[in-house]
Amino acid sequence: MLSTSGDSVDLLAGGQEHRPMTEPCGSGSSLDALLAAAARTGDRTAFGRLYERYARMVHGVLLAKVPRGEVDDLVQDVFIKALRRLSTLREAASFPAWLAAIARNLANDYHRRSSPIQQLTRGTPDDEMKRGSVSPQPDLPASAILDALTSLPDAYKETLILRLVEGMTGPEIAARMGMTHGSVRVNLHRGMEQLRAKLNARLPVKSSARPSVTREFP
Amino acid sequence: MMDTPHNSPEHESLSSKHDYLWDKSGEPDPEILKLEVALSEFRHVSPVPVLPEIAPDRPRIFFAWCLRFIPVLSATAAAIAAIATFFYFAHTRKPPAIAETGWDVSRVAGSPRIGRKIITGQVAATRLAVGQVLETDDHSRASLQAEGIGQIEIDASTSLRLLSMGTGLKRIALDHGTIHAFIWAPPGQFVVDTPSALAVDLGCSYTLQVDASGTGLVRTALGWVGFALNGRESFIPAGAACATKPHVGPGTPYFEDVTPEFRSALARFDFVDGTPEQRVEDLNIILAQARKRDALTLWHLLSRVDEPQRLMVYDRLRRIAPPPAGVTKKGILRLEQPMLDQWWNALGFDNISVWRQWERSWAGDHAPSLPK
Numbered sequence: 240m241l242s243t244s245g246d247s248v249d250l251l252a253g254g255q256e257h258r259p260m261t262e263p264c265g266s267g268s269s270l271d272a273l274l275a276a277a278a279r280t281g282d283r284t285a286f287g288r289l290y291e292r293y294a295r296m297v298h299g300v301l302l303a304k305v306p307r308g309e310v311d312d313l314v315q316d317v318f319i320k321a322l323r324r325l326s327t328l329r330e331a332a333s334f335p336a337w338l339a340a341i342a343r344n345l346a347n348d349y350h351r352r353s354s355p356i357q358q359l360t361r362g363t364p365d366d367e368m369k370r371g372s373v374s375p376q377p378d379l380p381a382s383a384i385l386d387a388l389t390s391l392p393d394a395y396k397e398t399l400i401l402r403l404v405e406g407m408t409g410p411e412i413a414a415r416m417g418m419t420h421g422s423v424r425v426n427l428h429r430g431m432e433q434l435r436a437k438l439n440a441r442l443p444v445k446s447s448a449r450p451s452v453t454r455e456f457p
Numbered sequence: 458m459m460d461t462p463h464n465s466p467e468h469e470s471l472s473s474k475h476d477y478l479w480d481k482s483g484e485p486d487p488e489i490l491k492l493e494v495a496l497s498e499f500r501h502v503s504p505v506p507v508l509p510e511i512a513p514d515r516p517r518i519f520f521a522w523c524l525r526f527i528p529v530l531s532a533t534a535a536a537i538a539a540i541a542t543f544f545y546f547a548h549t550r551k552p553p554a555i556a557e558t559g560w561d562v563s564r565v566a567g568s569p570r571i572g573r574k575i576i577t578g579q580v581a582a583t584r585l586a587v588g589q590v591l592e593t594d595d596h597s598r599a600s601l602q603a604e605g606i607g608q609i610e611i612d613a614s615t616s617l618r619l620l621s622m623g624t625g626l627k628r629i630a631l632d633h634g635t636i637h638a639f640i641w642a643p644p645g646q647f648v649v650d651t652p653s654a655l656a657v658d659l660g661c662s663y664t665l666q667v668d669a670s671g672t673g674l675v676r677t678a679l680g681w682v683g684f685a686l687n688g689r690e691s692f693i694p695a696g697a698a699c700a701t702k703p704h705v706g707p708g709t710p711y712f713e714d715v716t717p718e719f720r721s722a723l724a725r726f727d728f729v730d731g732t733p734e735q736r737v738e739d740l741n742i743i744l745a746q747a748r749k750r751d752a753l754t755l756w757h758l759l760s761r762v763d764e765p766q767r768l769m770v771y772d773r774l775r776r777i778a779p780p781p782a783g784v785t786k787k788g789i790l791r792l793e794q795p796m797l798d799q800w801w802n803a804l805g806f807d808n809i810s811v812w813r814q815w816e817r818s819w820a821g822d823h824a825p826s827l828p829k
Contacts, residue, residue, distance in 0.1 A: 270662050270679055273608050273639050284605040287505045288641040298501035307499060315506050322508055381495040388496075402478070403489070404496045409479040427478050431489070 275331035278322075286325075290318055293335065296415045297342045299401040303389055304346035307382075313349065317342045336417045379438065387437045395430025398423055559584040559622060560601040560609075567597025569611070585619050592616045593634070603627070606647060607640035607658075620650065631673075635666045644680075645815035654701040657683040659811055661695070671703040676713070681807050683815070684710075694806040697753060702728050709757045712750055719746045723754065727761075740766055744773040752778035752804050760792050767792075778804055 271292065277285035297317050301310045321341055328337055388403070389396055397416075401407045407415070413423045477486045562569070562583045564576045570592050576583050576599060585591050585601060593599055593615045601609040606627055611617065615634020621627060627642065630650040640647045640658040647658040652671030656663075661680025667673045675682050676698045684691040684699055686706030693699045699710035708727035711720065722742035725731060731739070740762065747755055755774040762770055771789055780789070780796075781803040788796035798809045 270639050274641055277602070277604070277608070277641070280604070282604045282641075283508055284643075285641050286508060290505045290508075294503065294505075295501045302499065311503060314501065314503065318506070319508070379495075381498055384492060384495055385499055403492050404499050406493070406497070406500060408481055409476075424476075424479050431478060434492075435488075 271334050272330075272332040275325070275328065275334040279325045279328065279331065286318075286322060289334065293338055293415065294318075295405040295407060296335070296401065297338060299405045299407075300339055300342040300397055301346055302385075302404060303393070303396045303400050304343070305349050307385065309349065313342075313345055317345055320345065335415050339416060384438065388434055390437065391430055391433050394426050395433060398426040399430040399434065402427055559586040559589075559619060560603045560606075562591060563600045563602070565598040565600050565610070567594065567613070569593045569597045569599035587619050587622055590616060590618050606642045607638060609639075610637040612636070631665060631667050633667050633669055635664065637664045638662065644811050651701065653703040653705070654684045654686040654707045657685065657812075657815060659683055659692075659807065659815075663693075673701040675699050675701075683812050690812070691757060692753075692801075692806065692809070692812065694753065700724070700727070709754055709761060711754045715751065715754075716746055718742055719751075737766065740769065744769060747773060747777060749777050753806065756797075756801055756804060759789060759797065764790070 271289070274285045274289050274292075278289060294314060298310060298314050301313050301317070305313060317338065321338055324341075328334065385404070388399055391399065398412060401412045401416075402409065409423045409427060410420060412418070413420050416423075477483050478489055562571065562576055562585050564578060568575045568577075570576065571583065571585055571589050574583070591599060591601070591611065593611055593613050595613050598613055599611045601611065603622070609629075612635035615636065616632040617634070617636065618630045618632065619628075620630055625646075626648060627646055628648045628650060632652070636649070638647070638649070638658065639662045640660070642658070644660040645657060649656040649658075649665055651665070651667045651673045653667075653673050656665055656673075656675055659681045661682055662678040663680075663682050664676045664678070665673065666675075675684060675693055677693045677695050679695050681692055681694040682699075684693065684701055684707035686701070689706040691699045691701075691707035691710045693710045696714075697710045697712050700708040702708070705728060709723055711723055715723075719742065722739040726736060726739040726743065729735075740758075743754065743758070752774055755770055755777070758770045759767060759774070767790055771786060775786075778800075780800050784796045784800050784803075789800070798813070801809045
């Protein structure tokens with residue numbers, strides 16, 4: 240129907256393929272690169288759009304690593320830090336990976352700042368389950384499910400949190416995190432298996448049972 | 458983030474079927490659905506916070522070097538500014554306001570022109586002011602950028618005009634040619650006039666083409682676009698396209714992966730003045746081939762078909778995308794706007810209230826400007 244040929248828009252060219260887009264239209268990453276480039280020149284509206292596009296990702300990455308009561312403040316810290324360091328971002332296209340790295344670094348900083356006593360007294364979700372303070376039955380409280388989720392291996396918990404908590408789809412996670420579709424898909428399914436096992440058995444997955452994972456640097 | 462190897466039989470088997478966990482397609486898995494509902498209370502909901510000023514990007518060494526000379530530089534700058542101000546007011550007329558606002562223009566290829574002026578620089582050193590025309594020939598391309606609005610790539614053989622800038626609505630007119638727009642201004646603030654419809658950005662990235670006859674085509678890559686002419690409206694979400702024709706207005710939007718038969722039937726239905734029998738025949742093709750996501754097309758057709766055909770469209774749409782509670786057959790057949798809007802919102806493309814809000818503001822400030 241609406242194929243385009245030369246200078247005219249042909250409304251009745253049924254069955255013909257559209258002329259391929261000549262420019263970057265169609266790629267979310269190219270829009271991110273443009274937004275990041277505009278933000279680097281001081282465009283706050285552009286940075287606001289980046290916040291809207293990536294806040295869920297940052298929130299998910301942090302939720303996998305720090306206590307949930309701290310996450311909202313840290314999300315803001317991540318974006319403010321990113322804003323201040325935009326001039327150090329060499330490739331605007333690598334903004335998502337760069338932002339995720341800032342989020343992970345801030346999460347690590349948080350743990351370094353926390354006193355050992357705080358960390359010891361905080362307890363682990365699995366401890367709580369063993370003590371019977373929460374029930375991993377179908378009516379398990381959401382906080383207990385989240386605790387079980389955050390006790391999974393890193394590769395699985397980040398991906399699963401982005402999917403189950405932040406509501407992103409696998410393709411979105413892959414695009415935002417700079418991962419392949421295959422890797423995200425496998426992380427989701429293996430992570431889901433482990434989560435299911437944790438919720439059903441009330442026991443943590445033993446470290447020896449964890450499948451080997453490799454780190455993909457963006 | 459850690460990543461796992463995926464060249465495994467497990468991966469192949471996972472990718473070969475509808476997979477709700479992967480992309481929410483197919484039948485929802487009750488267990489996953491339950492987890493999603495339970496965990497949604499932890500989802501990120503905070504709006505954009507108040508962000509500090511962004512320092513424009515400058516090399517750090519230069520900045521550090523400048524710091525050493527701040528006192529001297531300040532004094533010098535003040536003196537120069539005073540002299541310049543004196544000469545400015547003494548010897549020049551104040552330039553028209555339009556020169557103060559506009560889009561930065563960069564040459565991408567060839568020799569794009571603003572009026573008679575050929576743009577030579579690839580760095581945005583030229584401005585397109587309100588009322589000016591930017592043209593590219595067969596061999597030239599250009600790029601426009603405006604702070605807080607977005608970026609527009611202009612293909613060869615294109616002519617566009619800047620109609621308005623400033624704090625309110627930003628408008629350009631695309632007389633002919635092709636533009637690729639990446640807009641980050643709030644939805645509804647950027648509008649493109651074409652000879653056959655207005656294209657309203659609703660938070661997106663899209664390509665808009667207009668040929669010499671004024672026929673247009675929009676293809677949305679991200680977000681969604683609204684097409685409007687004299688009360689006829691089309692909403693085009695990511696992955697969809699929509700044509701528009703002079704004296705007719707926006708056609709019916711469709712996803713670009715529909716079959717050729719579906720496209721042809723829709724084009725004839727929208728733009729060819731056929732016999733009633735031919736129209737019913739085309740409608741039957743569209744309804745028979747409509748998939749779940751083609752609810753986009755069918756929802757638009759509800760208000761574009763005659764009453765007897767509306768029942769056919771309603772029945773098919775109801776089957777592929779059941780109406781939400783409160784939306785009745787009677788109300789839809791009467792084209793009651795609140796019910797139509799409610800059904801649209803339930804289709805999952807985007808919330809139509811953004812558009813209705815834009816319509817209200819547009820009607821108040823800009824109604825006479827709609828293209829005829």
